[in-house]
Structures are given as structure tokens and as C-alpha cells.
Amino acid sequence: MTAAAPEPKANMGKPVPRYDAAAKVTGRATYGSDMPLDNPAYAFLVTSAIAKGRINSFDLDDAKRVRGVIDIVTHENAPNLNESKLFSNGGYAGTTIQPLKSTDIAHDGQIIAVVIAESYEAAREAANRVKVSYTAATPSASFDSPGTTEAAAKGQNAQFKEDPKVGDFAKAFDEAEVKVDASYETPTQHHNPMELFSTSCAWMGDTLVIYEPSQYVHGLKNGVAEQLGIDADKVRVVNPYVGGGFGSRGSTTPRTAVIAGIARRLNRPIKLVPTRDQGFTIATYRAETRHEVKLGASRDGKLVALRHEGAEVSSRADPYCVGGTKTTTRLYACPNVDSLVSIVRADRNTPGFMRSPPEVPYLFALESAMDELAVKLNMDPIELRRINDTTNEPIGGKPYTSRSLMACFDEAAKAFGWAQRSAAPKSMSDGDWLIGYGCAATCYPTQMAPSAARVRLQRDGRTRVEIAGHEIGTGAYTILAQTAAERLGVPLEKVAVFIGDSDLPPGPVAGGSNSTASTCSAVMMVCDQVRQRLFKALMPNESLTDKAKETVGMGQTPSTQAAKGDRPIDLEKAFDALGVGVVEEYGEWKPEGAPQDSFKAMHSGHPRLVGGAAMKDKIAYAFGAEFVEVRINRFTHEIRAPRLVGAFAAGRIMNPRTARSQLMGGLIWGMSSALLEATEIDARTARYVNDNFADYLIPVNADVPGVEVILLSEQDDHINPAGAKGLGELANVGTNAAICNAIYHATGQRIRKLPVRLENIEV
Amino acid sequence: MRPFSYQRATDPDMAVQALSAAAAANKPLTQASAQPLAGGTTLIDLMKLDVMRPAAIVDINPLAQGWSEISPGRENLRLGALAKMSDVAAHDEIQRNYPVIANSLKLAASAQLRNMATLGGNVMQRTRCSYFRDVSYENCNKRNPGSGCAAMDGINRMHAVLGISDQCIATYPGDFAQALIALDATVEVTGKSGTRSMPFAELHKAPGNTPEIETTLQPGELISAFLISGRWPRSVYLKARDRQSYEFALSSTAVALDVQDGTIRDARVALGGVATVPWRAREAEAQLKGQKFDDGLAQRAADAAFAEAKGRQHNSFKIALGKRVVARALQQAVMMEI
Incomplete structure (x- = not known):
């Protein structure tokens, strides 16, 4: 080792x-932009140099003169696309700000034109030569900027359902022997995954193939189909590898449907590779946050009162928020808890998930405040956590x-x-x-989410695992192969894994750290289905389920204690008994507590994550x-x-x-x-x-x-x-x-x- | 990036001819239609960003045979303009007798860039001002003379506090130039009428009312070598920055001392990361010369170095930081065992 x-x-x-x-x-x-395309045209984005206002006019003469330019798409000639709803509102999109619809500019770096050319170089040169005349208005940049509006998250963001509270915070804080009352701030941050926000769109007849780094191929497929007004089964998203995601590729961005629409009109594949700086404005980011944390404790270090108030910036158009109070109000034992999350709207692109979206800013505030409390108590900070450790969260008492x-x-x-x-x-x-x-x-x-999987086993032990999961650098291929090898008892090197393709059985969004739990649970279940068919063939009269659960060996000696009583299956005999060369099983798994519509949602590209603090009788x-x-x-x-x-x-x-x-x-x-x-x-x-x-x-x-x-x-x-x-x-x-x-x-x-x-x- | 022609200059005359023919009287040299290419680590970058738009590239790398020497002599040091940063930084005698040069190079950029970049190109490196480097900002007096300065009241944490004007506060970003200016280097320039020499301190121009004019080079002129007289074993390059490597200075200093029997006979102090051009702090040197060293003296010298500094919204911290950096570098130089 x-x-x-x-x-x-x-x-x-x-x-x-x-x-x-x-x-x-x-x-x-x-990766997406490595995929070979037949005679592609190249796209380069022109993005706005103002954050608020409108476009008066374009001067495209100079740009059109660049040799190799095919078309320059602006709001005046953009493909007509349907609107896309925000993911938190039952849609697929990370923003409802749809570019190229009108002359309006809603944020810095909004897509205002797309140059299509015979080469990347020509497209970029022409984009540099596009001249834009704007009427700029004064934008509100962030907290403290004139013109922002602030309101509670609850009531405007459908996914933020409650401001957790319990007991009587005000009284308990008032009476607390030791207090901390402090304000914290976290900055705007961008994911900056190494792979840029590229997209390639190729039509074959009425079928669209998209090569794009995505953390949710089924979401992207359905979202783009909705915007194009076509059947989702006519869209396929392929990305066997994703060069980092960190949340930036979980929801759709406007670029994909735009490029798909232009490719359809041009009747030619189009490849877009935006620049690093365009990635700051054509996708999402972690918005800046502010916090006020009040902690009250007894002299012996027991928390008696906790209040966490958070404010987050979002765009004018969308009420995105992360609302980390669901975690910070439940982390430690405390009888009197209060919280409030609010959203401040500014002239910005819509923020979105970024690695541990709620926990990063909100735990920074709470865990800093806990350290401040330890200092006030003259107590080792580890001991302060020990004193307030708990087996049950304090809001609902769930274990x-x-x-x-x-x-x-x-x-x-x-x-x-x-x-x-x-x-x-x-x-x-x-x-x-x-x-x-x-x-x-x-x-x-x-967290867990519904997931399907398909597993195919051949008589020589070769195994194929198929699931529209995502390799965003986490090791998804590896653990799916391990899971199947262990469950079927076949050598690891005989397992082939296919992920990152929306034609495969739908997997969950690679977000909320649910992928391993969800996809491995699904693969385990489907491997069991395969095993049960083999057992049935060999031992038609035995009850199979329990035995199948613990039996490891197919062509191998069982290694676990529970399995030692079982004979290994002779794989070849089982296939002979079945009279087939291949056993293939498909299955759909959903976690305990998953909503009624889970499988339907899974196929239409809507994640249904369950877990965390939202479970019924546990956390x-x-x-x-x-x-x-x-x-x-x-x-x-x-x-x-x-x-x-x-x-x-x-x-x-x-x-x-x-x-x-x-x-x-x-x-x-x-x-x-x-x-x-x-x-x-x-x-x-x-x-x-x-x-x-x-x-x-x-x-x-x-x-x-x-x-x-x-x-x-x-x-x-x-x-x-x-x-x-x-x-x-x-x-x-x-x-x-x-x-x-x-x-x-x-x-x-x-x-x-x-x-x-x-x-x-x-x- | 825009289309450009590419030409390899196989001798200095060819390069000088091509470059001087392309210079226009009404344009600063940085906007001339032909630009020399050495390591390319700045030029290609700025062309991709559409900041520089040359129609012709004159590749001067073939001149390296004559222009890349590293020649430490008894009396002076000659460094060819096309010597690679990494080669000079790794040179034994440079490390021993000119630690300020070796360290200013070693602490700059990344290993990959140092392997590509040349000394001449390095001193000609252009500012990292975010507004200069992004053509979507109209207001940049350096890029569009007369258009204003977006950095003046913008995000200016990295910007200069010395040598500034009301037209431009863009920082000169390099490290090596601070060592050169501190050591009174001479720069050798090859142009139409042969070779001329001038003090390195006269190469760069503070922005004043013409921030678009960055150097005193004439059309067609190329830096061919740097010369430094004497040896400076008691010298230090200290650089404060946000991360441990591959990052520009928030404040840096090149310090060289000649100390005999506890008395400072000669002192050289230059400042990086805080000024619009390579910056010689002569006021600090005046404080030090002829004095016995103590921490109070270091402090007075540091204060003198920044006496004229003016901060703006996000960069005022550089004044206090710069003083501490200078004082500490002086202490380190005095403590060096030669």
C-alpha cells in the first residue's frame, strides 16, 4: 500500500x-470538444461589455469581411427557442435569462452574438471585429449597491421550504451566560473547471447529438429538446469524460440550445469552445454571502441559543439560493434555534451550485463562531464540539x-x-x-436519487455495465466496475463500464454527492437480477432471494463468511441450463422515501434527490x-x-x-x-x-x-x-x-x- | 487573434530592417505593425486577447547564437538578451556573485515560462492591468490613448503606488528589471545605426501623459545585451505575493549592499510590484550610504523609499507592505555570509 x-x-x-x-x-x-465531427463549422461567442442596458445596433461589416465567416447570429436572426424554466421550478435551466431574444442586457458577459465560421481562428477574429453600440444603464453589482432588492428566500425559491427554528431563541440568547454575535462574509467564486464550457451539436436528420461536458446528460437532453421544441428521444448527449464540473454543469446553460438551433438551420455540425473568461458569465458561479451568527452558551460550554441569518446575492431574474441554515441549525445540540435566509437581487448572471453549495459559506460562519465561543469560554475548540455533539438533530429531533x-x-x-x-x-x-x-x-x-442500470454478463465472465452516470474526475468508472465485479464475483478486469451517454439507462445528476450511493445501489440491484436468473436456471426449486444476496461466487470460491455454505455457481453450466449466451438485466432503483413520481422524473431528466435533513424520520x-x-x-x-x-x-x-x-x-x-x-x-x-x-x-x-x-x-x-x-x-x-x-x-x-x-x- | 505574417530573422540587420520598416511615426512602438518574437510568453498572450494586433511577426530566436551569452567576467557581467531566464537563474557564478539576479529570475513566473522566456523579452513584459488586458473595457489610456483609465477607480489592488500619473496606474510586473536597475545595468541596443548603450534606468518611461509610450526604444531597435559592472555577492531579491509560486509581486525589492567594517559603502535598492516602471529607490539608498546598519536605519530607508507613494482604493496596503519588504531585505542582505 x-x-x-x-x-x-x-x-x-x-x-x-x-x-x-x-x-x-x-x-x-x-472529452466533448475532442469528439470528431464531419465537416464542422466553428462558433465563437460575442458577449456583452455592459451589465445592464440594451443594444442599440451592431456594426458587422468588418467582421463579415473576415475570410471564412459563414454567419453572425444576433437577436435579429437567432433561432427561435422555447423558454427554459429554472431547475428549482420544475425546469432544467440554471438561468432563465435567455440571450439573443431581444436587445436587453441583464448581466455582464451575456451572449449577444455568435459568429459561425469555417475555422475557429476565423470565428475568433471576426468576433473581435464585431462592433456593438450600447445604451448602458447603471447596474447594481452586489450587496451595498444602490438599486438591489432584498427579500426572504422562503416564498420565492420553491426549493427553500423553511427557515428552521425551535424553542425560544430570543429569550435563551438574552439569558445566556456567554455570547458570540459576529458577522461573516464569503466572496464570489467561479468553478473554473479545466475543461471549458464547450458544446458541439451535430444533427443527423431530425436527431441531435450533443457532445458537451455535463453532470446530467438526461437533464441536458430533455432541457435542450424542450427549448428546441422536439421530442426528447431525438436528442442524445454524449460525454464519456468530463474535465471537472463542481456543480457548473448540473443544469443547462443557454449556449447549448442556441448552438443546436444554429446547427439545425445551417445543416452542419457546429463546435463551440468558449474562452476562459466567457466561462465566468455564460455559466453559473458561487455568489457572495453574508452571515450573522449568534451563539449563546452556558459557562460549561453547552449551547443554549443559536441564530444564523444568511443573505445571498442572485440575479434579477432568478431567486437562486443555497440556504445552508438547514445544516447549521442541526449540526449541534441546542434547544433554542432561529434562522433566516434572504436573497439580494442584483444585475448579475444567475448563480448556481458550486461544490458544497450551502455548506461552504454557512459552515464557515458557524464554525468560525464556534471557535470564537471556545475562545470566550477559554475552552479547547475540540472539547466545545464534544460537549455539543448530539445523536439527534435539534430542530425535529430526528436521529x-x-x-x-x-x-x-x-x-x-x-x-x-x-x-x-x-x-x-x-x-x-x-x-x-x-x-x-x-x-x-x-x-x-x-443524498440519493433514483437510478437505472443495465448489466450484461457473458458466459466467459465478461461483464458490461451501462448507466448514464458521469465521470467528472471522481472515479465513477472505477467504483461501478468494482461494484459489479464484487456483486457478480467476476474478475475486475472483465468488467467494462459505459457511462456519460443519455442513450444509456438514466442515472442521476452528478451533484449533491449522490452518484456513488445511487448508481452503485442500482448496479448492485441489477447484478442481483442477473444472479437470480442464473440461480433459477441451476436450482429451479430453491428460493433464491436470500441466497442470491449473500452468494458471491460465480466460477469463484465464495470469500465471505455468509457465503461459505454456498456452492460457487458454475457459470458455464448456468448458461447451458438457460440455453443462452448472454444474460442481460435492466432495473430501476429508488431510495427509501423517494417521491411517487421518481421514475417518471428520472426519465424526463429531473433529479429527485432525497436524504440529508429532508428525510422523514432520520437525518x-x-x-x-x-x-x-x-x-x-x-x-x-x-x-x-x-x-x-x-x-x-x-x-x-x-x-x-x-x-x-x-x-x-x-x-x-x-x-x-x-x-x-x-x-x-x-x-x-x-x-x-x-x-x-x-x-x-x-x-x-x-x-x-x-x-x-x-x-x-x-x-x-x-x-x-x-x-x-x-x-x-x-x-x-x-x-x-x-x-x-x-x-x-x-x-x-x-x-x-x-x-x-x-x-x-x-x- | 488576427492573421499575421511570420518571418525568421537570421541576422540582426534583417530583424532591424523588418521592424523599422513597419514602425509608424504616429503610433507607439507597441502598436507597430511588426513585432519581434522571442520567447513569445507575453506577445502571443496579448495577441490572443486582441490587445496587440501585429500584422507581421519577426522571429528573432535565430539570433540566439550571438545574443544569448552568460559571461561573468572579473570586472563585469554580460548577459545576452536572448538568454533564457532559467539558464541565467541556474548559472553557478550568477548565483554566487549576483544572487539578486538569480533570485529575481527564479522567483518569476513558472518553470515552463522561464524555460521559454528570454531576458530581453522579460524586461519588455507589459503590464498585467486587467483593464489593459481586456479589450472590452474602452477606457485604457495605454491601449486607447485619451480614453481614460478604468483602473483608477476600479479593481486596483495589483496597481502601482509609485511613478503613477492621473492617466495610468498600471504596474510594471517584472522582477528581473528590479535587479538590473538596482545594479546600474547598462542596456545594449541594436538598431539601424548599429549598437548603442544606455543606462537600463533610461529604458522604461513612466506613464505621465503618454502611458502608451512605454520605452525609449526607437523604431527597429532591439535589446541585444545587458551589462553590469562589479560583483554584488551581498544582494537579495525579496518578493511578497499571494501564493508561493507562479505569481506576480504585490511588493518586491532588489537590494545590493557593499558593507565594509560594518559601514555601508554602497547601497542599491529597487522596488517591484509597486511602481509603473522598474523603480530605483535612490532616496532609500541615500539614507543607507556611509551609515552603520541597524534596524532603525532599515526602517528610515524603507520610509524614504515610499515617501512619494500614493495609494488608491484597493492598493494602499502596498505602501506599508513595501516598507516592511525593503526593511526585511536590507536585514537579510546585511546578515548574508559572503
């Missing part, structure tokens, strides 16, 4: 190498299906060396560097604890985080290698979020200024010399058949607070606004 392939503990799968590793490192893996929060704290603290911390702020240093240790809890809801979360060492240069005030240590428990770990990789990426992402990443908005123009990788900083290797991931063994039989809790969005949640808590320890200075930059440090 190596650091990259940790030794599996109880209830963990094998750390087998990635199914797609060789394809990726050799460049054989084909957590499993909760290893304190075990994570203890394991991570030991690995980190927390005991060597001298508690007083500013008490640790090394030469030019002040040293601070900090920690925070992390958590993420365990399911994955937990972790994160520890950070920060170093702050006394002279330059540069802030570095040389050590990140996280311990995580997330039910069954399907593959410790891919799990560790995701969690490590999460810790680094979290560090980046705390210290580097912020999209700067020009307050005068409501435009994103640092919309490129030179100015929008993300960590380089030198910034993350030490990252340690500890996987805890945890078994949870109350969540899904796979026993897995999603962990893709678990690790980047606590890091923000852990870093600010460490900065407090290093400097005695409490910083409540992210990202923390050297100019914010006063030592």
Missing part, C-alpha cells in the same frame, strides 16, 4: 487503480443515521499533533513565521474534522498553509484510493477558497474583472506541501444498499473556518471575511 492507495479498513473496498487512468494519462480519453464527528476530531487531532499546540494566540513561531493551529468540523448531507450526513497549520510571515504578512489534515467518515468507502483523492482535492480546494479565490467585481460596472487563471488565483503545488487524509471506518445500514455516503463535497467545507481559526491562533486577529489576504493581517 502507498499513500495514494490506503490500506482498506473495515467496510472499505479495495484501492484498485482508476479504471480510466491509462486513458487519461496517455490522452486517449476523449442521525450515523455520526462519527468526534471520532474524526480525535483521529485528526492525533495525526496533526494538536496536543503540541500552545493554546494562547501568538505563542508559536519559527523564525520569520508565526504559526497557528486551527480546526473545524465538516459535514455534508448524504443522514457524512462528517469530518479538519486541522490546519498556517504560517504568517512577520514581515510580508504572507499567509501559507503548509499542513492540512482531515479525518472523514462516510459510511462504506467504495475505493480508498479514489476517496482519498477526492478528499485531498477537497482540502486543497478549501484552502484555496479561504486564502486565494475570489472573483473581483467592479462595483461601477457589475463586471467580473479577474476572469482568467492569471488573476483568479488557485493553488500551485508549492502552496500545498502537506495534505493528509484519514479515512475512518464507519458502517451505516440506514441510508442505501451500497451503505455509502457521498464524500465528493465533504472535505472543502470545514477548511475555510479551520484556516481563519488558525490565523486567529497565529496572530490573535479574528478574520471574518474571505478570502484572507496579506493586507488583512495586522501583526
Whole structure:
């Protein structure tokens, strides 16, 4: 075993190498814009240079003179498309702002023209030569800008159903012995997945094929079909690999239907590869948030009152919000809780999901406030969490299906060396560097969604698993192959996995960290169907279900204790008895508590996620604890985080290698979020200024010399058949607070606004 | 990017001819229709962004044979303009006798860029001002003379506090140039009438009322070499930045000292990340010369370096930061074991 392939503990799968590793490192893996097209035309977007106002006119003469230009599409000649409803309103879209419909400009970087040319170069050159005359109005950029409006989230966002509360917060806070009352802020951030927001659209007759990085091929297929006014069965979305998503590719963006419409009219495939800066405005982002957290506690550290008020920016058109109070009001035992989430509308593109959308900003506020409370109580911050740890969430009293929060704290603290911390702020240093240790809890809801799968087994053991899941870098291929190999008892190398294609059985959106739990549960179920057919052929009179559940071997000796009594199936005999060469099964799985319309919704591209705090009589979360060492240069005030240590428990770990990789990426992402990443908005123009990788900083290797991931063994039989809790969005949640808590320890200075930059440090 | 012709210059005359023929009297050299290509790490970038729109590229890499020497002599150092940043940074004698040069190069950009980029191209690197680099902003006096400056009251955290004018506050982004200006380097320029030399300090022009004019180079002129006299083993390049590598300076300083028997006989201080051009802090040097070093002296020198600095909404922190960086670099230089 190596650091990259940790030794599996109880209830963990094998750390087998990635199914797609060789394809990726050799460049054989084909991403959307790699897909060969027959005689494609190339599109280049022209986007608005103002955030609010209207287009007076275009001057296209210069652009049209560029050799190779085929067409320039503006609102005057754009294909007619149906409107698209917001995903939270029963639609598919991440925004209802539909470009190329009129002269109106609703946000910076809105698509206002599409140049189509014989080459990418010609399209780009012509786009640079398009001249636009605008009448600009003064936009509202963000919080504090004149002209914004603010209203409670409840009542305007259909997915935000309640502001959780219990007991009498006001009285309890008033009477509390120790209080914290503090305000926090998080910045605008953009996903910046490595693969750009490309799309290629090719029509064959009345059938459309879309090659596009998507986290939800069935959503994209149905959404684009709706906009084009065609049957969804006439649309196929193909993306066997996605170069990162982080939430930016879960809902549809306007570009796809526009390109599909132009391709239909042109009767030629079109390939669009937008630029990095266009990605800031033609897709979604994490909006800036503000928080006020009030904590009241008794002298012995017990929380008696908690209030979390959050405000989030959204567009004029859409009431997007993340509403993380559903998590922060339930994380710790507290009898008196109150909360409120509101949405501030500005002249911006509509924000959307970004890795742990609710938890990142809201837990930054709560876990910073908990550290402030620990300081006021003169108490170790780990002990404060221990005192307020709970088996039941306080709002509805529902039990957590499993909760290893304190075990994570203890394991991570030991690995980190927390005991060597001298508690007083500013008490640790090394030469030019002040040293601070900090920690925070992390958590993420365990979610599941309906999923179908098809499994085909041949008599030589070769197996094919088909599911319209998504490989967004998480390891989906690998764990699906592992799941099928284990369930069928066939060698791993005989399993082929096909995902990322909407012609395959529908899988869920690769969002909300539900994919592993959902797709593996579906594949397990369908593998059982395959096994049952084989058993039936060999043992027609026996009751099969129980035996099938525990029987491993088909052509192999059973390895589990329960299966030892069973004979391995002779695969060839079973196929002979069946009289066929191939057994193929299709099945549809849905999680406990899934709504009535789950399967219908699954086929029409609507995710029906269940889990987290929304379950009927229980609550399911994955937990972790994160520890950070920060170093702050006394002279330059540069802030570095040389050590990140996280311990995580997330039910069954399907593959410790891919799990560790995701969690490590999460810790680094979290560090980046705390210290580097912020999209700067020009307050005068409501435009994103640092919309490129030179100015929008993300960590380089030198910034993350030490990252340690500890996987805890945890078994949870109350969540899904796979026993897995999603962990893709678990690790980047606590890091923000852990870093600010460490900065407090290093400097005695409490910083409540992210990202923390050297100019914010006063030592 | 717009279509352009490509020509390889196999000797200096050919390059000079091609470039001078393309220069127009009414345009700044950066907007001339022919541009020289060395490492290309800035030019190609700006062409993709449509900021620079040359119709012709003159590739001067074939001149590398004569123009890429790294020649440390007893009395002086000669560096060819086409030497790669990485080669100079890794050179033993440069590291030993000119640590400020080696470190200014090593701390710049990324390994890949340093392998491509040349010294001459590096000092000619253009500003990273976001508004300059995005042609959708109309107001940029550097790009569109007379159009105004979007950065003045915009997002200007990275912008300059020294050498600014009411027309432009764009920061000169480079590191190596601070070492050159601190060490009183001479720049050798090859043009129509042969080779001429001038102090490196005279190469760049502060924005004033003509931010579009960035250097004193004449049409067709190319930098062919840099010369530094003497050795500067007691020298430091200190760079403060948001991340540990591959990032421009928020504040940097090149410091070189000649200390004998505890007295500073000569002092050189240059500032990066805070000024519109490579910036020599002569006021700081004056504080130091002839003095015995102590922390108070370092502080007075640092204060003097920034006496004229003016911050704006997001970059005022650079003044206090810059002073601490200078003071610390002076301490480090004094503490060096030579």
C-alpha cells in the first residue's frame, strides 16, 4: 500500500487503480470538444461589455469581411427557442435569462452574438471585429449597491421550504451566560473547471447529438429538446469524460440550445469552445454571502441559543439560493434555534451550485463562531464540539443515521499533533513565521436519487455495465466496475463500464454527492437480477432471494463468511441450463422515501434527490474534522498553509484510493477558497474583472506541501444498499473556518471575511 | 487573434530592417505593425486577447547564437538578451556573485515560462492591468490613448503606488528589471545605426501623459545585451505575493549592499510590484550610504523609499507592505555570509 492507495479498513473496498487512468494519462480519453465531427463549422461567442442596458445596433461589416465567416447570429436572426424554466421550478435551466431574444442586457458577459465560421481562428477574429453600440444603464453589482432588492428566500425559491427554528431563541440568547454575535462574509467564486464550457451539436436528420461536458446528460437532453421544441428521444448527449464540473454543469446553460438551433438551420455540425473568461458569465458561479451568527452558551460550554441569518446575492431574474441554515441549525445540540435566509437581487448572471453549495459559506460562519465561543469560554475548540455533539438533530429531533464527528476530531487531532499546540494566540513561531493551529468540523448531507442500470454478463465472465452516470474526475468508472465485479464475483478486469451517454439507462445528476450511493445501489440491484436468473436456471426449486444476496461466487470460491455454505455457481453450466449466451438485466432503483413520481422524473431528466435533513424520520450526513497549520510571515504578512489534515467518515468507502483523492482535492480546494479565490467585481460596472487563471488565483503545488487524509471506518445500514455516503463535497467545507481559526491562533486577529489576504493581517 | 505574417530573422540587420520598416511615426512602438518574437510568453498572450494586433511577426530566436551569452567576467557581467531566464537563474557564478539576479529570475513566473522566456523579452513584459488586458473595457489610456483609465477607480489592488500619473496606474510586473536597475545595468541596443548603450534606468518611461509610450526604444531597435559592472555577492531579491509560486509581486525589492567594517559603502535598492516602471529607490539608498546598519536605519530607508507613494482604493496596503519588504531585505542582505 502507498499513500495514494490506503490500506482498506473495515467496510472499505479495495484501492484498485482508476479504471480510466491509462486513458487519461496517455490522452486517449476523449472529452466533448475532442469528439470528431464531419465537416464542422466553428462558433465563437460575442458577449456583452455592459451589465445592464440594451443594444442599440451592431456594426458587422468588418467582421463579415473576415475570410471564412459563414454567419453572425444576433437577436435579429437567432433561432427561435422555447423558454427554459429554472431547475428549482420544475425546469432544467440554471438561468432563465435567455440571450439573443431581444436587445436587453441583464448581466455582464451575456451572449449577444455568435459568429459561425469555417475555422475557429476565423470565428475568433471576426468576433473581435464585431462592433456593438450600447445604451448602458447603471447596474447594481452586489450587496451595498444602490438599486438591489432584498427579500426572504422562503416564498420565492420553491426549493427553500423553511427557515428552521425551535424553542425560544430570543429569550435563551438574552439569558445566556456567554455570547458570540459576529458577522461573516464569503466572496464570489467561479468553478473554473479545466475543461471549458464547450458544446458541439451535430444533427443527423431530425436527431441531435450533443457532445458537451455535463453532470446530467438526461437533464441536458430533455432541457435542450424542450427549448428546441422536439421530442426528447431525438436528442442524445454524449460525454464519456468530463474535465471537472463542481456543480457548473448540473443544469443547462443557454449556449447549448442556441448552438443546436444554429446547427439545425445551417445543416452542419457546429463546435463551440468558449474562452476562459466567457466561462465566468455564460455559466453559473458561487455568489457572495453574508452571515450573522449568534451563539449563546452556558459557562460549561453547552449551547443554549443559536441564530444564523444568511443573505445571498442572485440575479434579477432568478431567486437562486443555497440556504445552508438547514445544516447549521442541526449540526449541534441546542434547544433554542432561529434562522433566516434572504436573497439580494442584483444585475448579475444567475448563480448556481458550486461544490458544497450551502455548506461552504454557512459552515464557515458557524464554525468560525464556534471557535470564537471556545475562545470566550477559554475552552479547547475540540472539547466545545464534544460537549455539543448530539445523536439527534435539534430542530425535529430526528436521529442521525450515523455520526462519527468526534471520532474524526480525535483521529485528526492525533495525526496533526494538536496536543503540541500552545493554546494562547501568538505563542508559536519559527523564525520569520508565526504559526497557528486551527480546526473545524465538516459535514455534508448524504443524498440519493433514483437510478437505472443495465448489466450484461457473458458466459466467459465478461461483464458490461451501462448507466448514464458521469465521470467528472471522481472515479465513477472505477467504483461501478468494482461494484459489479464484487456483486457478480467476476474478475475486475472483465468488467467494462459505459457511462456519460443519455442513450444509456438514466442515472442521476452528478451533484449533491449522490452518484456513488445511487448508481452503485442500482448496479448492485441489477447484478442481483442477473444472479437470480442464473440461480433459477441451476436450482429451479430453491428460493433464491436470500441466497442470491449473500452468494458471491460465480466460477469463484465464495470469500465471505455468509457465503461459505454456498456452492460457487458454475457459470458455464448456468448458461447451458438457460440455453443462452448472454444474460442481460435492466432495473430501476429508488431510495427509501423517494417521491411517487421518481421514475417518471428520472426519465424526463429531473433529479429527485432525497436524504440529508429532508428525510422523514432520520437525518443522514457524512462528517469530518479538519486541522490546519498556517504560517504568517512577520514581515510580508504572507499567509501559507503548509499542513492540512482531515479525518472523514462516510459510511462504506467504495475505493480508498479514489476517496482519498477526492478528499485531498477537497482540502486543497478549501484552502484555496479561504486564502486565494475570489472573483473581483467592479462595483461601477457589475463586471467580473479577474476572469482568467492569471488573476483568479488557485493553488500551485508549492502552496500545498502537506495534505493528509484519514479515512475512518464507519458502517451505516440506514441510508442505501451500497451503505455509502457521498464524500465528493465533504472535505472543502470545514477548511475555510479551520484556516481563519488558525490565523486567529497565529496572530490573535479574528478574520471574518474571505478570502484572507496579506493586507488583512495586522501583526 | 488576427492573421499575421511570420518571418525568421537570421541576422540582426534583417530583424532591424523588418521592424523599422513597419514602425509608424504616429503610433507607439507597441502598436507597430511588426513585432519581434522571442520567447513569445507575453506577445502571443496579448495577441490572443486582441490587445496587440501585429500584422507581421519577426522571429528573432535565430539570433540566439550571438545574443544569448552568460559571461561573468572579473570586472563585469554580460548577459545576452536572448538568454533564457532559467539558464541565467541556474548559472553557478550568477548565483554566487549576483544572487539578486538569480533570485529575481527564479522567483518569476513558472518553470515552463522561464524555460521559454528570454531576458530581453522579460524586461519588455507589459503590464498585467486587467483593464489593459481586456479589450472590452474602452477606457485604457495605454491601449486607447485619451480614453481614460478604468483602473483608477476600479479593481486596483495589483496597481502601482509609485511613478503613477492621473492617466495610468498600471504596474510594471517584472522582477528581473528590479535587479538590473538596482545594479546600474547598462542596456545594449541594436538598431539601424548599429549598437548603442544606455543606462537600463533610461529604458522604461513612466506613464505621465503618454502611458502608451512605454520605452525609449526607437523604431527597429532591439535589446541585444545587458551589462553590469562589479560583483554584488551581498544582494537579495525579496518578493511578497499571494501564493508561493507562479505569481506576480504585490511588493518586491532588489537590494545590493557593499558593507565594509560594518559601514555601508554602497547601497542599491529597487522596488517591484509597486511602481509603473522598474523603480530605483535612490532616496532609500541615500539614507543607507556611509551609515552603520541597524534596524532603525532599515526602517528610515524603507520610509524614504515610499515617501512619494500614493495609494488608491484597493492598493494602499502596498505602501506599508513595501516598507516592511525593503526593511526585511536590507536585514537579510546585511546578515548574508559572503
